[in-house]
Amino acid sequence: MSSPSPCPCSSGLAYAGCCGRLHAEHAARGALTAPTPEALMRSRYAAFVLDLRGYLIASWHASTRPAELEPPEQGLKWLGLDVKRSAMQDADHGSVEFVARSKLGGRAHRLHEVSRFVRENGEWFYVDGDMKN
Template sequence: MNATTPCPCGLPAPYADCCGRLHAEHAASGRLAAATPEALMRSRYSAFVRDLRPYLLASWHASTRPAALEPPEPGLRWLGLSVKRQTLQDAEHGLVEFVARSKLGGRAYRLHEVSRFVREDGQWFYIDRDIGGA
């Protein structure tokens, strides 16, 4: 991706100025720089698109983080992200509802999820999906 490549997260900004900045900040400092749960969720989507498994694991809360992530299926293409809503429950907890579209083996897929986030030590982390649908 060059400096003018659109960010995969769907915001009208180049990757380098959007999620790429968050990915680079983490690579340089080990800290997560997303200011909101939505920003973290968008950066995680972009990390899935770019297969940045270390970032995905680091942005996953330690209480629910898997030991490892499998590489993406060969031929998987991420097609787009639509954020439906973001809700801050309080200063340390948030929800983001989104739809992520992908294609694999000629078949289209749609992931509709409400993700839960928590802020610790000034950093937002993905916890899990809210099964109840909040």
């Protein structure tokens, strides 16, 4: 018997009980059900890993949402996510600082960002982020 697949978001939980639940609920009902900005950010990272572009577009705030997302570069491998901190500015605005690591063409890459999130009509959306060094 195989063990459940770990969630790509590095939560330590099984995918089905973590980001997989959020992805499935969106696919079934079109709703974004992440309870916090951090949960949405983690589910977006997992969506990048799994190439769930529909979820990524839907979870992007309309004010900054791209019309489409290009497919990931051939050979891109996501290596892990480290959430540095998560903060609420008020009931409907939050931020998450994270580092996402990847590898492409034998070279390691590191994305360090402080992302901003807003809640509208009970759903959290990614707005934008500031890159860190």
